[in-house]
Amino acid sequence: MSGKFASTAGYLAAPELALAVNAALTLGRPLLVKGEPGTGKTELARQVAGSLGMELVEWHVKSTTKAAQGLYDYDAVGRLRDGQLGEARVHDVANYIRPGKLWQAFTAPSRVVLLIDEIDKADLEFPNDLLQELDRMEFHVYETGETIRATHRPLVIITSNNEKELPDAFLRRCFFHFIRFPSPEDLAAITRMHFPGIKEALLSAALAQFFEIRETPGLKKKPSTSEVLDCLKLLLAEDLGPEDLKRDAKSNLPRLHGALLKNEQDVQLFEKLAFLARRER
Known part of the structure; x- marks a missing residue:
C-alpha cells in the first residue's frame, strides 16, 4: 500500500472525504462514514481498496448479526455430531472454529480494508461489543486458547445510514465523516x-x-x-x-x-x- 486516497476514474470523492480517509489511514483509527442511503458509502470502501492496492474484506451487517460472528464461530453441534459418529477430527477443537471477517482481516498477509457495512442495522450492543477488538486489534479464542493479533493494522471503514445512535464510547474511537448529498x-x-x-x-x-x-x-x-x-x-x-x-x-x-x-x-x-x-x- 502506498500513496494517499483521492478521486478515482469511477468515484468522485469530495476533498473533505478524501481527507477523512487519509486521516483514518494515518491515525490507524476506524473511519465511520454516515449519510443517507445511496450516497456511495459502501462503494467508498471498494474504491479505497482498489486505488491503494489493498484487499477488501466485506462484513455486511444484518439485524440478526452478533459482534462475535466477526471474530469466529464455534461449531459445537458439528463437533458433538462427529463425536457420536466416532470421527477422529473431533479431538482437535480447531477443526470446528470458523474464522470471521475480523480474523480474516487481522491475519491477512498485507494491510487490507475491512468494511463493516450498515452497523446501525444491528442491535445497540453490537458496536460496544467490538470496542476492544477494534482498539487493540486482537482477540482471544477461548476454545483453543490462542490470541489472534493483527499482523498489519487494517483500515476499518464503518458505514451507517443514521437509523440509530451509536454509543459515545464507540464514536470516540472513530474518525467521523458525514457524506453530504452532492450539489x-x-x-x-x-x-x-x-x-x-x-x-x-x-x-x-x-x-x-x-x-x-x-x-x-x-x-x-x-x-x-x-x-x-x-x-x-x-x-x-x-x-x-x-x-x-x-x-x-x-x-x-x-x-x-x-x-x-x-x-x-x-x-x-x-x-x-x-x-x-x-x-x-
Whole structure:
C-alpha cells in the first residue's frame, strides 16, 4: 500500500472525504462514514481498496448479526455430531472454529480494508461489543486458547445510514465523516463519470427534474444518487431526449418514476399535487 486516497476514474470523492480517509489511514483509527442511503458509502470502501492496492474484506451487517460472528464461530453441534459418529477430527477443537471477517482481516498477509457495512442495522450492543477488538486489534479464542493479533493494522471503514445512535464510547474511537448529498454540479460530474457520452441537454433536464422531485415538501423517501443514475441509465437505454421527460399531465408523475419514487405514499403525493393544481386552474 502506498500513496494517499483521492478521486478515482469511477468515484468522485469530495476533498473533505478524501481527507477523512487519509486521516483514518494515518491515525490507524476506524473511519465511520454516515449519510443517507445511496450516497456511495459502501462503494467508498471498494474504491479505497482498489486505488491503494489493498484487499477488501466485506462484513455486511444484518439485524440478526452478533459482534462475535466477526471474530469466529464455534461449531459445537458439528463437533458433538462427529463425536457420536466416532470421527477422529473431533479431538482437535480447531477443526470446528470458523474464522470471521475480523480474523480474516487481522491475519491477512498485507494491510487490507475491512468494511463493516450498515452497523446501525444491528442491535445497540453490537458496536460496544467490538470496542476492544477494534482498539487493540486482537482477540482471544477461548476454545483453543490462542490470541489472534493483527499482523498489519487494517483500515476499518464503518458505514451507517443514521437509523440509530451509536454509543459515545464507540464514536470516540472513530474518525467521523458525514457524506453530504452532492450539489447539482457534483452530481453532474458523477453522472458524466458513469455515462461519458451523455448529452448535456438531457443531463441538465434530468437533474433539474431530479432535484425538483427531491425537494418536494412531504416526500417520505428522497431519491438518492444511485437512483438518479438508474433513471439516467434507463433514459439512455430507451434513447430518450429532454422532451421525453415531461410529466404526465394527469398524475404529475415523471417518466420512469419507478426509478426515483420507492413507495406508494410518494406516488400518491404527486398525484394529489396534480389534482390540486387542476382545481386551482
